Amino acid sequence: MGFMNIERFVLTRKKMGFSQQELAAGICTQATLSRLENNGQIPTMKILIQLCRRLQLTLDELFPKVGVxxxxxxxxxxxxxxxxxxxxxxxxxxxxxxxxxxxxxxxxxxxxxxxxxxxxxxxxxxxxxxxxxxxxxxxxxxxxxxxxxxxxxxxxxxxxxxxxxxxxxxxxxxxxxxxxxxxxxxxxxxxxxxxxxxxxxxxxxxxxxxxNYLISDELLHYAISICSDNHVTYYLAKIQYQLALNAIAQAKEPAIVLAHIEDSRAFSRINGNHIMLTQLAELQKKLYPETVLNPETLF
The missing domain is CATH 1.25.40 (Serine Threonine Protein Phosphatase 5, Tetratricopeptide repeat)
Incomplete structure (x- = not known):
């Protein structure tokens, strides 16, 4: 996604009489909208489209193709x-x-x-x-x-x-x-x-x-905190998958491993990551075949 004309977004919001809280209502948190307007942190495409619809803006108006x-x-x-x-x-x-x-x-x-x-x-x-x-x-x-x-x-x-x-x-x-x-x-x-x-x-x-699972787990949990602080989900599927592999290598309880697998699967679904969903299905089938869902429900 190219450079966004945030100034136009903010001016349109103010011109239409929306406060940040009013514009964000039912779409995202006010903090997410504030990060967009003040720091240029663009939220997910789904959120951005909903905000634009409320402001009667199109993405083309915010991401002009200048042609250079x-x-x-x-x-x-x-x-x-x-x-x-x-x-x-x-x-x-x-x-x-x-x-x-x-x-x-x-x-x-x-x-x-x-x-x-x-x-x-x-x-x-x-x-x-x-x-x-x-x-x-x-x-x-x-x-x-x-x-x-x-x-x-x-x-x-x-x-x-x-x-x-x-x-x-x-x-x-x-x-x-x-x-x-x-x-x-x-x-x-x-x-x-x-x-x-x-x-x-x-x-x-x-x-x-x-x-070295102590360092690995620490880094992966640090990555989760970055995702949480910045409302980013794309890496969470891979992070949880690696935490599952770490848990397996450390012989942790199956419930812990399955929790990481399910978390990874949830984020994979959210982001349409079919590659990761396939890897998760294969891992779960190999480890715990009795727990595998119907493959038709994985996508």
């Missing part, structure tokens, strides 16, 4: 990053493949492109050199790049090495992330997505690869 290359590039990367967040990696890759790296009009766009391409190379099991090449370009510009991109690059390097079973090298990069992740601000929705990506992948590494 930089705006078009940002819109493409917005779609790619959103697909990445909801685990639609193939869809994100198609968008990234359609982008010409030379079209990046500034450093921030270039760093963003490199981080997305590097993560997708890692998650889609492309050669590790492809991913590391992208991440190293960000790290070489560390003095100029914002902290979030530096941490994304370190996390990406750790993920790449972990997926190639080079755990010591992966640990080197994830250790760097742990020292600084709590310093990252979450001022916009994209900040939240990126910090959650970092914290989740750190939690995944320390649970799945290092078997």
């Amino acid at each position: 290359p930089e705006s078009q590039l940002n819109q493409k990367m917005d779609r790619a990053e959103f697909n990445f967040v909801i685990s639609e990696y193939q869809a994100a890759q198609k968008i990234v493949d359609s982008i010409n790296e030379q079209d990046a009009a500034n450093d921030e766009q270039h760093w963003r492109f490199l981080y997305l391409r590097g993560y997708l190379a890692t998650l889609l099991d492309k050669p590790i050199t492809d991913a590391l090449f992208d991440f190293n370009q960000i790290l070489m510009a560390a003095e100029h790049a914002p902290l979030i991109y530096k941490l994304l690059a370190h996390t990406g390097c750790g993920m790449a090495y972990a997926r190639h079973q080079q755990i010591d090298k992966a640990d080197f990069y994830f250790s760097k992330v742990l020292d600084q992740i709590y310093q990252c601000p979450t001022q916009s929705t994209k900040d939240v997505w990126r910090v959650l990506s970092i914290v989740y992948n750190c939690g995944d590494f320390y649970g799945a690869y290092k078997k």
Whole structure:
């Protein structure tokens, strides 16, 4: 989603005589609306559409297509990053493949492109050199790049090495992330997505690869608190899934494992994450076949 004309949104609300509380009534909390108007934190599309309908606005009026290359590039990367967040990696890759790296009009766009391409190379099991090449370009510009991109690059390097079973090298990069992740601000929705990506992948590494469930669980619960504070649900399915795997590895009670599975399934349904729903069904069938629901009810 591109840049939103928040000023127009606020002016329309005031012109129609709505207070924040009146506009939000029955749609969202006043705090959610306040974060939109004051901090630019765009809520879910469902909430935004309902607010716009009450104000008799269309999304096109709030997200103008100005037609310049930089705006078009940002819109493409917005779609790619959103697909990445909801685990639609193939869809994100198609968008990234359609982008010409030379079209990046500034450093921030270039760093963003490199981080997305590097993560997708890692998650889609492309050669590790492809991913590391992208991440190293960000790290070489560390003095100029914002902290979030530096941490994304370190996390990406750790993920790449972990997926190639080079755990010591992966640990080197994830250790760097742990020292600084709590310093990252979450001022916009994209900040939240990126910090959650970092914290989740750190939690995944320390649970799945290092078997350090104390650190893994702590990181995953920190990710849950970020989701709660910022009203973001997209990562909660993956977080709860990893907590279920951690609980299994620690031989916790089946009820605890099933609670994490059910929480993950609930958030997967909310966000239409069919990939995660399939993984959950397979995990539950493997562990507790007597508890599995009718497959037709999973989607």
